[in-house]
Amino acid sequence: MNRFIGRTALVTGAASGIGREVAISFAREGATVVGADTDSDGLCGLCEQIGNRVWARVLDVSSESDWISAIRETETRHGRLDVLVNCAGAEAADGLQDPEHLLLEGWRRVQSVNVEGVALGCKHAIGLMSRNRSGAIINIASVAACVSTPTLAAYGASKAAVIHLTRSVAAHCARAGYGIRCNSVVPGVVVTPMIERYWSRLEREQHLSAAEARQRFLSRIPLGGFQEATDIAAAVLFLASADARQITGVALPVDGGFLLHDR
Ligand code: NAD
Numbered sequence: 001m002n003r004f005i006g007r008t009a010l011v012t013g014a015a016s017g018i019g020r021e022v023a024i025s026f027a028r029e030g031a032t033v034v035g036a037d038t039d040s041d042g043l044c045g046l047c048e049q050i051g052n053r054v055w056a057r058v059l060d061v062s063s064e065s066d067w068i069s070a071i072r073e074t075e076t077r078h079g080r081l082d083v084l085v086n087c088a089g090a091e092a093a094d095g096l097q098d099p100e101h102l103l104l105e106g107w108r109r110v111q112s113v114n115v116e117g118v119a120l121g122c123k124h125a126i127g128l129m130s131r132n133r134s135g136a137i138i139n140i141a142s143v144a145a146c147v148s149t150p151t152l153a154a155y156g157a158s159k160a161a162v163i164h165l166t167r168s169v170a171a172h173c174a175r176a177g178y179g180i181r182c183n184s185v186v187p188g189v190v191v192t193p194m195i196e197r198y199w200s201r202l203e204r205e206q207h208l209s210a211a212e213a214r215q216r217f218l219s220r221i222p223l224g225g226f227q228e229a230t231d232i233a234a235a236v237l238f239l240a241s242a243d244a245r246q247i248t249g250v251a252l253p254v255d256g257g258f259l260l261h262d263r
Helices: 017-028 040-053 064-078 104-132 153-176 193-205 210-218 229-240
Strands: 008-012 032-037 054-058 083-086 135-140 180-187 251-254
Touching (some): 008 017, 008 064, 008 104, 017 032, 017 083, 017 229, 032 064, 040 054, 054 064, 064 104, 083 229, 104 135, 104 153, 104 180, 135 229, 153 180, 180 229, 193 210, 229 251
Parallel strands (some): 008 032, 008 083, 032 054, 083 135, 135 180, 180 251
């Protein structure tokens, strides 16, 4: 229960959903948490929940200057960075987008948060972590990276890029002898504001009832039931812990068997 005493963990997307649960879990296990997000109200809620174990930092992951100052401030305040969890994510805001009808602006927004945000986080965390010759980076991908996503083309492509980027970061850091491991976690379906927005769009644009939209996903999960944010957090903390010290470059599904389906 105290795997991260004396450690500092920076979690993006910490204001909501999975990122919030990851931040709470690290704090519960003794870490000092830098909770980063664009949503300052959500960050205030996180601070109320875990108090002085968290330092809330407004950060737009797609901005390199934001990353430079957040990492610099992390070093000044805490002296070190042991764990980075790139959890902030976005889906296209302008409705379901198939490859034929996608809007370039929406495509770019998704790639800038989900891919550039992760790349920038890794880039700037490596510099600080490598000074201690240790560190763990966990990037949050999605099962959407591994199956076709005809109504979420930009999102699926962005998450496939996250899995590939994770392997490149892992190989680079290993070759350089930095002692930094990099892995991705591949969640299935977790009921959070993001998935609720997606279901609402399915209901509206494909004329499904709320129950039908949920059942479409539920029917693809062999173990039955959606995943909880705590399931994803448990996998993240494992990959960040000493128990995973020989694990780097993997994509770990936490999906109730979603990816067992041959499609
Ligand atoms: P969520 O909407 O509850 O949380 C996402 C958070 O990211 C929000 O707090 C939002 O403010 C923040 N964010 C968005 N853009 C940002 C930016 N530019 N800079 C900083 N913060 C930003 O969603 P969630 O379901 O908790 O998603 C967390 C991660 O898990 C995402 O990467 C998502 O793609 C991934 N994921 C979710 C599911 C699921 O079923 N919920 C499945 C697979 C993968």
